[in-house]
Amino acid sequence: MLSFNRVSKFYKVGTFGGKELAAVRDVSFDVNEGEVVSLIGESGSGKTTIGKMALKLIEISRGSITCDGADVAAIRGGAVKSYYRHVQGVFQDPFSSYNPIFKADRVFAMIRSEYFADMARSEWDDKVDAALRSVTLEPGQVLNKYPHQLSGGQLQRLLVARALLLDLKILVADEIISMLDASTRIDVLNMLAELKGRGMGILFITHDLSLGNYISEKTVILRRGVVVEMGATDKVFGNPTHPYTKILISSVPQLHKKWADVEAEIRARGGDDAGVCLYHRFYRPMAQVADGPDDRPAMLKVEDDHYVGCFELGQGVCKV
Amino acid sequence: MSLQVSDLRVYYRTLAGDVKALDGATFSIADKEIMGLAGESGCGKSTLGNSLIRLDGRMKYVAGSVKLDNNELPIWDNSAMNEFRYRDVSVIPQYAMSAMNPTRKIGKMTAELLESRGESFAEIRPELLRRIDLVGLQRDVLSRYPIELSGGMKQRMVMVLSTLLDPSLLIADEITSALDVSTQRAVAETLVSFRDHGFVKSMIVITHDVSILYQTADTILVMYAGKLAEKAPTKTIIQDPRHPYTRMLISSLPEVGIRYANKKLSGIPGSPPSLLNPPTGCRFRARCPLAFDKCAEEPPFVKIARDHDVACWKATGSDA
DSSP states (O other): OEEEEEEEEEEEESGGGOEEEEEEEEEEEEEOTTOEEEEEOOTTSSHHHHHHHHTTSSOOSEEEEEETTEEGGGOOTHHHHHHHHHEEEEOSOTTTTSOTTSOTTHHHHHHHHHHOTTSOHHHHHHHHHHHHHHTTOOHHHHTTOOGGGSOHHHHHHHHHHHHHHSOOSEEEEESOSTTSOHHHHHHHHHHHHHHHHTTOEEEEEESOHHHHHHHOSEEEEEETTEEEEEEEHHHHHHSOOSHHHHHHHHHSOOSSSOHHHHHHHHHHHHGGGTTSOHIIIIITTTOOOOSSGGGSOOOEEEETTEEEOOOOTTOTTTOO | OOEEEEEEEEEEEETTEEEEEEEEEEEEEOTTOEEEEEOOTTSSHHHHHHHTTOOOTTEEEEEEEEEETTEEOOTTOHHHHTTTBTTTEEEEOTTGGGOSOTTSOHHHHHHHHHHHTTOOHHHHHHHHHHHHHHTTOOGGGGGSOGGGSOHHHHHHHHHHHHTTTOOSEEEEESTTTTSOHHHHHHHHHHHHHHHHTTSOSEEEEEOSOHHHHHHHOSEEEEEETTEEEEEEEHHHHHHSOOSHHHHHHHHTOOOTTOOTTTOOOOOOOSOOOOSSSOOSSOTTGGGOTTOOGGGGSOOOOEEEETTEEEOOTTTTTOOO
16 A cells, blocks of 8 residues: 655755765565554664655655555645545654644644534534544543643544544554553554554554564564565564564563573574574675665565565675 | 661642652662662652652652661751762663763763762772773773763763762663663663672662563562552562552563464553542552452552562452
């Protein structure tokens, strides 16, 4: 449904924009109907930039994003409004997403005036009620309140409910869990999983591997703007191949396994070549990496629905 | 016993009345013990940590005593506490990344810090350099400004500074929350190594992330709405928690390996009570699935096994 095709983003930095910073390089993946794709990376990996490009908040430098076949960058004028009817985003900090002066349900009123201006009041109220119930909120508890009167989890779910009022196909969820408390986190996650069950495609951006693992079908692991490993979630987590993925997975604090045990386990699975990825073992001797950013090795297939891209550390222009 | 806290009560003064953020805490920490302090936001965990080193203007000491190495800490007296701060009780603040003076080179700042405590920088310098090596920083950080260091490096530098005078008690307040997974792990392991090297005698690690505590802490204290809920060795808390709140908190955590498709986790319904006028009896009563008539009385925080204290009528077996 939403498809990223060799997308790159360069920011101008330095005095008079003299330098270019590649925030995202050559990223390709799809988000399909009824699918959660988690985009995992550390800070500075470009995960938020990818989400913003999908939401048309920033321009795409190279490559294209298509939504149901239509080029997102080419959508202009009145068509933008109908694009947002299908694609919406929710961001990290629920408290700064609202104007503290107005009541929180103003976000619904704004949707109504933009998209449903001619809908009857009673019909609209029913629609809001239904949207609130599908994010497991009690309308009486959240309507007519100011943002400070609601909890972070409630505010975050209100924003999702706002998106649901539209004819939503794709939801970009950028770190929507990280500001929430442990006890409410899981409710928001379960809600996303339910939306997925109703056919929505969700781009779930997170730095927390355990959250991505819990709800997503597909996982894309980013490092410094480059996809290092992607594929079905159980394959990426079950058989991490890129050294960076291995490091990330072994660093996640787990509840029943100490770090040292996880490391030993990964080493045991990887045999004697732990730390060296398949690319280096099989392909590196054959292919020479040239010094151009477009000449880097493509994602290599390790198994069905599991791809790995790896560059030798410190080599070439990528400096991964 | 390194630290003994008995019936400590610290309230916040507000126009609406006293917010009872810490309402009677009694516990002790043994020598060489790393105690994790867990709970939702607003449960009083940071208030407990802060009250052991500095009560700010909004906080009001109400009752209780704190003994460190059998010396009474005058926590109600800001100037008398000065003698103990840094030397006996030290803290790694929540935003350690911005804890250093940005206008001083780190070496100069350290010298000023030590001089303010009547210590000679020249005498301590060799030990400082040794510890900088130990946390994996370059020795030339001393001639750099904080802005030249990355977040993780600053965090480690602050950790070295905080423990330079070998305090008896170190309070680490949410120090891993803002970090990426791989940095998070490095910082957590450094904390444990400080204990192992004897730089600090005992430690309180405050975090909402129970899985980090599983990796680092020897014992875990769970707080709920200003009260202690349960304290036990880490393994017991994770594998055999007795307080219903601890159970629900732990079972709501997604872990690598748990998938929504296989095992649906559930959160804790409801939200914590307001501490302005906290309910009588057990404060978890309204959200507790096991609540019964006796919960209208406040459950005492009592020992149910060796090193295992719980405040719940059901867990103590007096549910008749």
